[in-house]
Amino acid sequence: GQQVMQIPQYQHVQEGEDFTTYCNSSTTLSNIQWYKQRPGGHPVFLIQLVKSGEVKKQKRLTFQFGEAKKNSSLHITATQTTDVGTYFCAGLHTSGTYKYIFGTGTRLKVLA
Amino acid sequence: GAVVSQHPSWVICKSGTSVKIECRSLDFQATTMFWYRQFPKQSLMLMATSNEGSKATYEQGVEKDKFLINHASLTLSTLTVTSAHPEDSSFYICSVTDRVSYEQYFGPGTRLTVT
Numbered sequence: 001g002q003q004v005m006q007i008p009q010y011q012h013v014q015e016g017e018d019f020t021t022y023c024n025s026s027t028t029l030s031n032i033q034w035y036k037q038r039p040g041g042h043p044v045f046l047i048q049l050v051k052s053g054e055v056k057k058q059k060r061l062t063f064q065f066g067e068a069k070k071n072s073s074l075h076i077t078a079t080q081t082t083d084v085g086t087y088f089c090a091g092l093h094t095s096g097t098y099k100y101i102f103g104t105g106t107r108l109k110v111l112a
Numbered sequence: 113g114a115v116v117s118q119h120p121s122w123v124i125c126k127s128g129t130s131v132k133i134e135c136r137s138l139d140f141q142a143t144t145m146f147w148y149r150q151f152p153k154q155s156l157m158l159m160a161t162s163n164e165g166s167k168a169t170y171e172q173g174v175e176k177d178k179f180l181i182n183h184a185s186l187t188l189s190t191l192t193v194t195s196a197h198p199e200d201s202s203f204y205i206c207s208v209t210d211r212v213s214y215e216q217y218f219g220p221g222t223r224l225t226v227t
């Protein structure tokens with residue numbers, strides 16, 4: 001079946017360091033979304049990427065969609081303690097079923 | 113974006129009983145809602161797609177007779193966990209999707225504990 005894997009599973013960084021999580025799909029995606037979930041909370045939509053090779057920035061966050069539309073990355077520059085949480089990618093597959101498959105997630109801890 | 117509420121936010125029930133969870137889209141007419149389940153420290157697993165006025169579409173491995181979904185209006189979908197067992201204890205989250213932008217908006221979730 002369709003799978004979306006993320007690496008790393010966990011990441012501990014010192015405040016101020018950069019962080020990157022990678023998302024890989026077994027099949028081609030129509031688009032990809034990124035979410036942040038704080039402990040005890042629900043996923044909050046961050047961004048959506050649609051075009052092959054697309055790059056979008058939100059302040060310290062940079063999102064990239066691969067040329068083949070099968071992988072994506074989220075990079076955070078100079079992490080802050082408020083960045084703590086689990087980051088999920090979610091891919092909409094091109095099979096036309098109109099449902100998102102969530103990645104396995106990367107849990108980020110930022111040490112002050 | 114859309115505002116989605118869920119009720120209850122948490123529930124504890126005894127094994128063998130049934131629990132109903134409501135998902136409401138407060139400012140958005142949702143012909144489709146999605147139900148997810150999330151176990152501790154794991155990802156969200158799509159359980160089913162709830163379609164207004166018709167039967168829900170269940171993902172492989174999800175028992176439709178155990179997880180009853182009703183989507184009677186454009187703003188309300190319900191998930192009933194029937195004959196709940198401790199292994200059904202989980203975080204249940206619903207979402208609605210904007211059909212134009214494809215952005216997904218999640219409810220706050222319902223934490224179910226079956227004793």
